[in-house]
Amino acid sequence: MFRRLLSSPRCIRRPVPKLAPTSTFSNHRRTYSLETKPPSKEEINAAAIQSVISDHASTAFTAAARFIAYFLMGGAVLALTAYGGFELTHQYVERVKLQPEADEEVKKYQWDVSGEVWQTDPVVGGTDPGLGYAGRHALRAAWMAHNWGVGPPEINNVAENVSPADIPDLYAAEYLRRALLVAEDKALNSQLRPLTIPALYNQSALLLERMGNAFPGLTKDHLELAWRGYSGQGLRAAHIALKLGDISFRLHQNEEAQKWWKISVQLSQGSMAEDSVSALLEPTTLPSLPWAQRIVASTLVSLSAFYAQTGRLKDAEIFEEHSLAYLRSIPTPDSITQASPPQALHALFLLQRSSLLSIHLAEVLNAQKKSILSSIQYLTLAAESSERVARALAGLPLHVNAGTTQPEVPKGEDQISSIFSSSPSMQPVASRLYRDAKRTSAEAWNLLGVLYEQKEGAASKAALQCYERAVEWAGKREGEEIGANEAVTEKDWKFIWSNYQKAKLTAEKS
Numbered sequence: 001m002f003r004r005l006l007s008s009p010r011c012i013r014r015p016v017p018k019l020a021p022t023s024t025f026s027n028h029r030r031t032y033s034l035e036t037k038p039p040s041k042e043e044i045n046a047a048a049i050q051s052v053i054s055d056h057a058s059t060a061f062t063a064a065a066r067f068i069a070y071f072l073m074g075g076a077v078l079a080l081t082a083y084g085g086f087e088l089t090h091q092y093v094e095r096v097k098l099q100p101e102a103d104e105e106v107k108k109y110q111w112d113v114s115g116e117v118w119q120t121d122p123v124v125g126g127t128d129p130g131l132g133y134a135g136r137h138a139l140r141a142a143w144m145a146h147n148w149g150v151g152p153p154e155i156n157n158v159a160e161n162v163s164p165a166d167i168p169d170l171y172a173a174e175y176l177r178r179a180l181l182v183a184e185d186k187a188l189n190s191q192l193r194p195l196t197i198p199a200l201y202n203q204s205a206l207l208l209e210r211m212g213n214a215f216p217g218l219t220k221d222h223l224e225l226a227w228r229g230y231s232g233q234g235l236r237a238a239h240i241a242l243k244l245g246d247i248s249f250r251l252h253q254n255e256e257a258q259k260w261w262k263i264s265v266q267l268s269q270g271s272m273a274e275d276s277v278s279a280l281l282e283p284t285t286l287p288s289l290p291w292a293q294r295i296v297a298s299t300l301v302s303l304s305a306f307y308a309q310t311g312r313l314k315d316a317e318i319f320e321e322h323s324l325a326y327l328r329s330i331p332t333p334d335s336i337t338q339a340s341p342p343q344a345l346h347a348l349f350l351l352q353r354s355s356l357l358s359i360h361l362a363e364v365l366n367a368q369k370k371s372i373l374s375s376i377q378y379l380t381l382a383a384e385s386s387e388r389v390a391r392a393l394a395g396l397p398l399h400v401n402a403g404t405t406q407p408e409v410p411k412g413e414d415q416i417s418s419i420f421s422s423s424p425s426m427q428p429v430a431s432r433l434y435r436d437a438k439r440t441s442a443e444a445w446n447l448l449g450v451l452y453e454q455k456e457g458a459a460s461k462a463a464l465q466c467y468e469r470a471v472e473w474a475g476k477r478e479g480e481e482i483g484a485n486e487a488v489t490e491k492d493w494k495f496i497w498s499n500y501q502k503a504k505l506t507a508e509k510s
Contacts, residue, residue, distance in 0.1 A: 089144070090137060090140050093140045093143055093144060094126055094127060094136075094140060095126070097118075097143065097147075097424065098118055098119050098125055098126050098127065098140075098143065099125045099126070100112070100119065100122060100123055100124060100125035101122070101424075101425050103342075103423065103425075105340050105341075105342045105343070106342045106423060106425050106426065108290075108342065109290045109291075109342040109343060109345070109346050110235075110289065110290050110291035111342055111345065111423070111425040111426050111429065112425045113235075113236070113291065114235075114239070114291040114294065114429075115425050115426070115428050115429045116146075116203070116206075116428045116429075117199065117202075117203065118139070118142070118143045118203065119199075120139075120192075120193055120195065120196040120199045120200070121193055121195065121196075121199075124193075127139045127140060128183075128192055128193050128196045130186055130191035130192040130193060130196065131179065131182055131183060131186060131192065131196070132182060132186065132191075134178075134182050135179050135182030135183055135186065138175050138176070138178040138179035138182065139175070139176070139179045139200070141175040142171075142172040142173075142175035142176045142179065142203075143172070145168055145169075145171035145172040145174075145175055146168055146169060146171075146172035146207065147168075148168075149167070149168040149171070150171070151167070151168065151170070151171020151172070151174065151175075161214055162211055162214050163211070163212070165486070166210065166211045166212075166214075169207045169208075169210055169211060170207075170211065172207050173204055173207045173208055176200060176203060176204040176207070177204070179200055180197070180200050180201065180204065183196060183197050183200055184197070195229065195230070197225075197229055198225070198226045198227075198228070198229020198230050199226075199229075201222045201223075201225040201226040201229065202222070202223070202226035202236070202240060204222050205219050205220075205222035205223045205226060205240075205243065206243070208222065209243065209246075209247065213250070216247060216250055216251055217251075219247050220244065220247045220248070220251065223240055223243050223244050223247065224244065226240050227240045227241070227244065232263075232267075233267075234267070235267070235268065235289065235291050235292055235295065237267055238263075238264050238267035238268045238292070238295050239264070239291075239295055241260045241261070241263040241264035241267060242260070242261065242264040242295055242298055242299050242302065244256075244260040245257045245258070245259075245260035245261040245264060245299070245302060246302055248260060249302070249306055254306070254310065257306065258281065258306070261281055261299050261302060261303055261306075262277055262281050264295060264296075264299045265277050265281060265282075265283050265296060265299055268283070268287050268292040268293075268295045268296045268299070269283055269284070269285050269287055269292070269296075270287065270292075271285075280303070280307075280315060280318065280319045280322075281303055282300075282319065282322055282323065282326070283296055283326065286326075286329060286330065290346050293330055293346075293350065294346070294349055294350070297327055297349070297350055297353040298353060300319075300323040300326070300327070300353065300357065301353050301356045301357060301360075303319060303323075304316060304319060304320050304323060304356075304357055304360045304361075305360060307319055308360055308363065308364050308367075313364050313367055313368050314368075316360070316361075316364045317361065317364050317365065317368070320357050320360055320361040320364065321361065323357050324354060324357050324358065324361070327350055327353060327354050327357070328354070330350055332347045332350065332351075333347055336348070336388075336392050336398065337392075337398065341419040341420055341423070341426065342423075342426065344392065345420060345426055345429065345430060345433075348389045348392055348393065348433060349429070349433060351385050351388065351389055352385070352386060352389045352433060352436055352437055352440065354385060355381075355382040355383075355385040355386040355389070355437075355440050355444070356382075356440060358378045358379070358381050358382035358385070359378070359379065359382045359440065359443065359444055359447070361378050362374075362375040362376075362377075362378035362379045362382070362447065363375075363447070365378070366451070372451055372454060372455055375451055376448060376451050376452070376455075379444050379447050379448045379451065380444075380448065382440065382444040383440075383441055383444035383445050383448065383469075386436075386437045386438075386440040386441040386444065387407060387409075387437070387441050387473075389433065389434075389437035390410055390434055390437035390438050390441060390473075391407060391408065391410065392417075393416055393417060393420060393430055393433060393434045393437065394410040394412075394415045394416065394417060394434065395416075395417030395418075395419070396408050396410060406469065409472045409473060410434075410438070411476075413476070413485060413486045414431055414434065414435075414486070415434070416430050416431055416434055435486060435487045436487075438473050438474075438485070438487035438488075439473075439474075439487040439488050439492075441469075441470075441473040442470045442471075442473035442474035442487070442488055442492075442496060443470075443492070445466045445467070445469040445470035445473065446466070446467065446470040446474075446495070446496045446499060448463075448466040449463040449464070449466035449467040449470065449499055449500075449503065450463075450499070452466060453503070458502075458503070458506045459506050459507060459510040460503075461507065463503050464500075464503040464504060464507050467496070467499050467500035467503050467504075468500060470496045470499075470500065471496060471497065471500050473487075474487065474488045474492065474493055474496050475493065475496075475497070482497075
């Protein structure tokens with residue numbers, strides 16, 4: 001078998017082919033030179049340009065990266081600084097401006113609870129922690145808008161019917177609206193202090209009320225919500241009842257207005273009995289608390305205007321005479337200058353209300369064709385009393401200096417003495433009382449001029465002197481021009497200025 005395999009032709013190896021001679025490949029091999037060809041001038045220039053472009057691009061990208069990094073870092077620093085300033089301002093308001101009153105004399109005369117109370121609890125101070133971050137910031141922003149004039153720009157489109165002087169209050173009311181939205185939501189979980197919501201509604205209503213007839217319906221709604229929140233009890237409820245009477249009368253809801261004024265007087269006296277007020281809603285007792293006395297005094301002025309403007313002149317006369325006697329029965333310091341600032345402000349508040357009642361009584365007597373001398377007497381008393389209030393608040397002498405015929409008139413706007421302006425509780429009240437006194441002085445002197453013209457004729461020198469005095473209290477000089485100051489409306493100023501010009505022209509001709 002092995003022999004067969006070995007002898008088999010398929011097992012015989014094929015002969016290995018011979019390789020071609022080496023010379024055969026060597027004849028076809030490509031030859032290369034070891035020497036490189038030098039680049040041309042164009043290639044050198046192109047390479048240089050390419051290198052420059054590459055370097056510039058790298059530099060630009062590096063600079064752009066650094067700029068972006070610095071920009072982001074700077075933006076972050078600015079954002080942190082802005083936020084830090086924002087929070088610092090809010091904490092300043094929280095821990096300084098909204099702190100509870102520490103002056104015991106101020107608290108004795110209840111200026112800490114009867115003025116502008118931005119704290120939801122004036123005893124504790126600050127904002128209610130239950131309002132949370134958004135609610136507390138909104139409440140502080142409202143305070144800043146009212147006091148510093150800072151507000152949301154988006155509100156400007158609804159400010160067309162609001163006086164420019166009232167724009168800060170409009171801003172504040174908008175922020176309070178936002179705080180109230182948060183408060184109403186938080187109230188569902190009982191996270192708030194008991195009086196937070198009524199306090200916010202009350203403060204919102206007071207701001208809206210100062211804007212005149214811009215939001216009467218909303219003002220009344222907020223006052224009613226505040227009234228329910230205080231459960232119709234206490235002096236704060238008495239003050240809200242007074243405001244509800246005023247706004248109802250403005251809305252021509254006379255019966256409702258009388259109802260609220262009656263409640264205000266009754267709560268101020270501490271008795272809801274029917275015999276606690278007379279038929280004309282006069283109080284029958286004198287409350288001992290200073291704030292209660294101020295609420296009653298303000299209610300008397302509102303009722304006086306109501307009787308006169310509704311044509312009940314005889315009732316108005318009786319009511320005003322009794323009201324003036326009632327206010328005179330309230331103890332006052334022998335000397336305003338010797339009294340403490342809180343006591344002085346209380347006495348000046350009551351004196352200004354007496355001035356308003358005297359003007360009302362003079363107008364009612366004149367409307368009934370009674371003695372013109374009686375009207376002149378009451379108007380003179382009103383003018384002198386209001387002048388005294390304004391000068392005391394401005395820190396000016398209360399008596400005529402030697403060599404002068406008339407007491408000095410305060411020249412500056414909101415020229416409040418530091419003894420009042422330094423107190424957060426008294427400053428807002430003193431500022432409003434100062435403007436009221438200036439306006440009342442101007443009104444009383446102007447009406448006196450009218451009565452003297454009726455008594456003595458158009459060429460009356462006494463009338464011209466009264467008109468001159470009215471211009472001093474109502475006007476302010478701007479360069480060579482003279483116009484209305486902050487205390488009077490433009491309409492009232494034009495009336496006063498027209499009377500003065502007419503009397504001056506008549507005197508020059510005579």
